Amino acid sequence: MVAVVAAADDGSLTLEGLLSRLALDEPAEVVRYRETRRSGLLTQSVVVSGELRLARNGDIRQRWKGDGGPVTVRVVGDDVTVERPQGTKRFRLDQAGSLAPVVEALRAVAAGDMQALKTGFRTRLSGNADRWTLTLSPRQRSSGVGVAGSPSERRQSTKLTLRGRQRLQRLTFESGERTIEIEIVGSAR
Amino acid sequence: MRRWLGPLLWAIGLAVALVDIAASWRLQSGVGVFLTDEGGLTERVLTRQLREQGLSGLIFILLGEAGDAPAPQVVEKLRERLAASPLFRLVASGVDSSLLGDIEPLFRYRYLLSDRTANGLFTQQRLTAAFRDLARQLQDPAAFVEETRAAADPTGELRYLLQRWFGGRDDGGGGRWLTADGRAVVVALAAAPAYELDAQQQALATIDETVAALDENVEATVTGAPAIAVATQETIRGEVTRISLYAAAGVVALLLLVLRSPRGLLLTVLPVITAIAAGVLAVLGVFGGIHGITLGFGATLLGIAVDYPLHLLGHGGSAGARRRIAKPLLLGSGSTMLGFAAMALSGIEGLQQLAVFAIAGLAAAVLTTLTVLPALTGDPVAMPWPTSWPTKRLKRAGLWAFVVLAGLLLGGGLWASQRVALEADLTALSPIPPELARADTKVREALGLPQPRHVVLVHGLKREPVLAATERVSTGLDTLARQGALDRHEAVTQFVPSAATQRARQQALPKRATLAARVDTAVAGLPLRTAAFEPFLADVAASRGLAPLAPGDLDGGALGVWLSDLLVQVEGRWVSLLRLGGLRQPQALEALRRQGGPMATVQPLDLRTETETLVARYQASAIRHSLAGAGLIVVLLAFSLRHTVAVGRIVVIMAGGVGAALVALAVSGAQLSLFHLASLLLVAGLALDYGLFTRGGRRGVASTTVCAASTVIAFAALATASTPVLHDIGTTVMTGVIAAWLLAMLATPTRRAS
Numbered sequence: 001m002v003a004v005v006a007a008a009d010d011g012s013l014t015l016e017g018l019l020s021r022l023a024l025d026e027p028a029e030v031v032r033y034r035e036t037r038r039s040g041l042l043t044q045s046v047v048v049s050g051e052l053r054l055a056r057n058g059d060i061r062q063r064w065k066g067d068g069g070p071v072t073v074r075v076v077g078d079d080v081t082v083e084r085p086q087g088t089k090r091f092r093l094d095q096a097g098s099l100a101p102v103v104e105a106l107r108a109v110a111a112g113d114m115q116a117l118k119t120g121f122r123t124r125l126s127g128n129a130d131r132w133t134l135t136l137s138p139r140q141r142s143s144g145v146g147v148a149g150s151p152s153e154r155r156q157s158t159k160l161t162l163r164g165r166q167r168l169q170r171l172t173f174e175s176g177e178r179t180i181e182i183e184i185v186g187s188a189r
Numbered sequence: 190m191r192r193w194l195g196p197l198l199w200a201i202g203l204a205v206a207l208v209d210i211a212a213s214w215r216l217q218s219g220v221g222v223f224l225t226d227e228g229g230l231t232e233r234v235l236t237r238q239l240r241e242q243g244l245s246g247l248i249f250i251l252l253g254e255a256g257d258a259p260a261p262q263v264v265e266k267l268r269e270r271l272a273a274s275p276l277f278r279l280v281a282s283g284v285d286s287s288l289l290g291d292i293e294p295l296f297r298y299r300y301l302l303s304d305r306t307a308n309g310l311f312t313q314q315r316l317t318a319a320f321r322d323l324a325r326q327l328q329d330p331a332a333f334v335e336e337t338r339a340a341a342d343p344t345g346e347l348r349y350l351l352q353r354w355f356g357g358r359d360d361g362g363g364g365r366w367l368t369a370d371g372r373a374v375v376v377a378l379a380a381a382p383a384y385e386l387d388a389q390q391q392a393l394a395t396i397d398e399t400v401a402a403l404d405e406n407v408e409a410t411v412t413g414a415p416a417i418a419v420a421t422q423e424t425i426r427g428e429v430t431r432i433s434l435y436a437a438a439g440v441v442a443l444l445l446l447v448l449r450s451p452r453g454l455l456l457t458v459l460p461v462i463t464a465i466a467a468g469v470l471a472v473l474g475v476f477g478g479i480h481g482i483t484l485g486f487g488a489t490l491l492g493i494a495v496d497y498p499l500h501l502l503g504h505g506g507s508a509g510a511r512r513r514i515a516k517p518l519l520l521g522s523g524s525t526m527l528g529f530a531a532m533a534l535s536g537i538e539g540l541q542q543l544a545v546f547a548i549a550g551l552a553a554a555v556l557t558t559l560t561v562l563p564a565l566t567g568d569p570v571a572m573p574w575p576t577s578w579p580t581k582r583l584k585r586a587g588l589w590a591f592v593v594l595a596g597l598l599l600g601g602g603l604w605a606s607q608r609v610a611l612e613a614d615l616t617a618l619s620p621i622p623p624e625l626a627r628a629d630t631k632v633r634e635a636l637g638l639p640q641p642r643h644v645v646l647v648h649g650l651k652r653e654p655v656l657a658a659t660e661r662v663s664t665g666l667d668t669l670a671r672q673g674a675l676d677r678h679e680a681v682t683q684f685v686p687s688a689a690t691q692r693a694r695q696q697a698l699p700k701r702a703t704l705a706a707r708v709d710t711a712v713a714g715l716p717l718r719t720a721a722f723e724p725f726l727a728d729v730a731a732s733r734g735l736a737p738l739a740p741g742d743l744d745g746g747a748l749g750v751w752l753s754d755l756l757v758q759v760e761g762r763w764v765s766l767l768r769l770g771g772l773r774q775p776q777a778l779e780a781l782r783r784q785g786g787p788m789a790t791v792q793p794l795d796l797r798t799e800t801e802t803l804v805a806r807y808q809a810s811a812i813r814h815s816l817a818g819a820g821l822i823v824v825l826l827a828f829s830l831r832h833t834v835a836v837g838r839i840v841v842i843m844a845g846g847v848g849a850a851l852v853a854l855a856v857s858g859a860q861l862s863l864f865h866l867a868s869l870l871l872v873a874g875l876a877l878d879y880g881l882f883t884r885g886g887r888r889g890v891a892s893t894t895v896c897a898a899s900t901v902i903a904f905a906a907l908a909t910a911s912t913p914v915l916h917d918i919g920t921t922v923m924t925g926v927i928a929a930w931l932l933a934m935l936a937t938p939t940r941r942a943s
Contacts, residue, residue, distance in 0.1 A: 035330060041323075041339060041717055041722075042328070042716050042717060042718070043718055046328045077260050077261050092261065092283065095333075176336070177336075
């Protein structure tokens with residue numbers, strides 16, 4: 001039913017149809033992922049694998065095993081909590097640099113919320129129902145930028161690219177010389 | 190036609206005065222106006238602090254209940270909505286760009302502002318450790334490193350500065366502010382100046398509306414100086430309205446009963462309205478604003494202006510009556526004005542306001558009574574009641590009763606004058622509702638904002654030596670803190686150091702080639718690209734050429750507000766205030782005096798002791814001026830009456846009234862404040878009038894009785910006030926007036942009273 005809605009009569013893909021397909025049916029979904037980070041400051045990529053829980057209400061939980069033990073990042077509203085064996089740290093989402101647009105995009109997709117997506121990003125959809133690419137360019141934010149976000153960083157061109165087939169498979173965040181690629185490798189269940 | 194000239198001019202004058210008042214209206218509520226502008230720098234700084242109520246136009250909004258802060262997005266929603274309003278200059282919920290204003294100047298000047306610059310920040314060892322730490326963070330997805338910033342600031346200097354400045358005031362993660370009991374805090378600064386209460390009220394109303402419009406049901410407590418000032422204004426407005434209604438109703442009922450003529454009633458009101466308008470206009474004109482207490486007390490004080498038309502009407506209201514009452518009226522009002530004139534010399538703005546209010550008001554009332562009312566009275570207004578009964582009954586008691594009562598009252602007054610202590614607590618003068626003051630204290634404690642009892646003042650003619658001395662004192666305080674003498678301190682140089690220190694830090698910055706070599710060495714063996722740190726090399730090189738930053742350069746944001754409170758200019762001198770927290774050994778501060786150097790003076794102060802000393806000194810001065818006023822009154826009486834017994838009788842009536850008022854004060858347990866002194870002067874003035882007018886025969890006795898009754902009603906209304914000082918004044922004056930009237934009646938000259 002979902003797949004049928006995703007395709008228009010002529011077989012092309014619409015954003016509305018794609019969002020309907022990607023929206024969570026369940027209150028929450030847990031997937032396994034692999035994250036690859038490339039930085040202009042680092043000579044080599046950083047790869048971590050873990051578990052991502054995405055809830056329809058927008059709550060996000062990310063878990064992986066770090067050097068010092070398990071790390072859990074929770075995003076509830078604009079509140080980010082990082083839990084490590086050494087202690088817990090809390091801060092605002094807008095102080096988490098690259099995390100904010102990724103969270104915004106994931107939330108819109110999980111909720112199938114077209115309006116939120118359009119408000120936060122300029123969108124471009126290409127491909128077809130079986131292999132699609134959704135490019136999101138964050139719109140200029142008027143407020144809520146924390147001290148962690150330097151003006152020069154804010155001026156850099158930032159882009160999110162979502163790719164998939166029946167489901168979301170890959171999310172790429174690019175900002176300046178930094179790239180974060182999150183690949184969904186399967187269900188955690 | 191000439192008959193109407195006076196009333197016509199009066200009506201025009203009143204209309205112009207009312208328009209002028211409406212245009213220049215400004216109500217004050219701080220206690221600082223009850224301190225003098227004279228005296229040393231310490232006093233002027235204290236006065237300034239008290240006048241401006243310390244830090245601020247900052248409004249604190251506490252959200253949620255203890256241990257139950259609302260969700261972050263709710264706080265953020267409120268912050269965003271308020272920030273979008275043109276009514277606010279600043280709205281912040283934590284250490285972020287909304288709080289700091291433009292972050293770029295801080296970022297540009299980070300190496301000149303950081304104490305680490307000249308303390309080994311650029312040594313190979315520290316740089317190696319910083320880059321190792323950065324590499325670790327960059328490989329940690331949960332570190333959320335801002336890479337562009339890290340490339341320019343690999344040592345995290347800006348983060349270090351923010352943590353140092355605000356570290357104790359956020360929730361530990363560089364995020365939202367929370368109170369100690371777990372409520373979220375939003376800080377707002379209205380666009381309008383703190384003293385523009387109408388604009389502040391509008392800002393506060395917007396906060397209330399915005400909180401109410403949030404989807405979530407959130408408890409909000411709003412406090413801070415503007416909230417207190419607005420609430421105080423509302424309290425005073427409410428009190429004044431209520432008291433005025435009570436007093437007006439009581440006095441109107443009395444006058445209707447006595448005069449049995451609405452026209453007569455109207456005539457008695459005209460001088461009062463004129464007096465209040467003249468008093469307010471004069472105070473606004475001279476001082477640029479009027480204090481709530483001056484208005485509340487002054488308006489009641491001018492209620493005695495109702496006495497003047499009553500004397501006129503009591504004597505028939507005609508031109509003949511004017512001739513009969515002119516002399517005692519001018520003598521009585523002139524003496525009272527003289528008393529207040531002595532008060533005006535006290536140098537205390539609050540008392541000066543009262544004096545100007547009283548003098549202008551009384552003059553306007555006398556002028557209206559003598560020049561306007563006779564033209565309006567028409568047929569004589571009868572005063573059929575009470576005429577004879579009080580006098581007859583009291584007369585029967587005879588002279589001995591006068592002597593006994595006078596003796597008792599004077600003895601009582603002497604006894605009370607030994608028992609009534611001077612009020613040294615300045616806050617007792619404040620019309621601020623106590624529960625609001627308590628709430629504000631709790632919020633400031635919860636936010637870790639200073640409650641400055643102990644400060645160190647550093648002052649001098651030039652800013653730079655003052656800042657340099659502040660740094661030396663600050664270093665001394667750090668040492669004392671390590672020794673356990675105090676917990677912490679706050680100084681302007683912790684934020685923006687002296688130019689000399691900034692230049693020394695510039696000297697400590699390595700040259701570009703040196704730094705590049707150290708970065709190469711630091712990065713070796715780490716998974717970092719050396720070339721990526723070119724912005725760091727460029728920024729350090731640029732920092733070497735920057736002109737030092739001055740505290741005034743950081744104008745935007747709360748940091749600017751903070752700094753403008755820590756470094757002030759008072760009459761050409763730069764004054765740096767170092768606030769101390771948790772001081773356990775005040776005597777340890779004495780050693781800091783040596784840190785001043787030739788160009789600056791260092792003064793440790795206990796604000797509470799200093800303020801109490803100041804208040805005691807001002808009160809002593811006020812008492813001297815009041816006594817001088819009383820002396821002047823006696824001289825004027827002696828000069829006018831030229832009759833020893835007559836003067837003696839009036840002096841005894843005055844002293845008896847004041848004695849009774851003092852007894853009332855002593856019995857109520859109130860302490861003698863500046864306002865009580867003004868009340869005693871008022872009682873003396875009223876007693877003087879009673880003494881003078883009861884010399885004028887049956888009509889004078891009757892009008893005096895009605896005057897005393899109306900005054901008792903007005904001050905009984907004042908005694909119902911919840912503001913302690915207004916309540917005490919009501920009781921004091923009421924008691925004094927009753928005693929003075931009794932004495933005047935007992936000693937009414939027989940020949941004329943019959």
